[in-house]
Amino acid sequence: MKYERLEVWQRGFKLSIQIYRLFTNIKDFGFKDQITRAGLSVPSNIAEGMERESDKEKARFLSIAKGSVGELKTQIMIAQEIGYMSSDNCTRLTTECEHISKMLDGFIKTLRKNI
DSSP, rough: OOOGGOOOHHHHHHHHHHHHTTTTOOOOOOHHHHHHHHHHHEEEEEEEHHHHSHHHHHHHHHHHHHHHHHHHHHHHHHHHHTTTOHHHHHHHHHHHHHHHHHHHHHHHHHHHTTO
């Protein structure tokens, strides 16, 4: 299956774009770099994993993507607390992170059953 057809990849892709757009004008380059990298890591690791041959390798990269979702969610919460993001955006994006994380968790468990 092409990874581009996976809902979890599509949602991670859109989330990454949203993060980039929200932080375009932030002058705190260290924070901006960290949060955009975490956002990029989600769909990128899903894509890399799905291009691998074995279910074990796929599960490993999906697990990395899941870790990046947790990192991103934390950074979104910090962004809201320090005034870089509105409460509404924070709620919307953290909810999306939680949804993507659950999707990845289910996908990983399915792959590990086949190992």
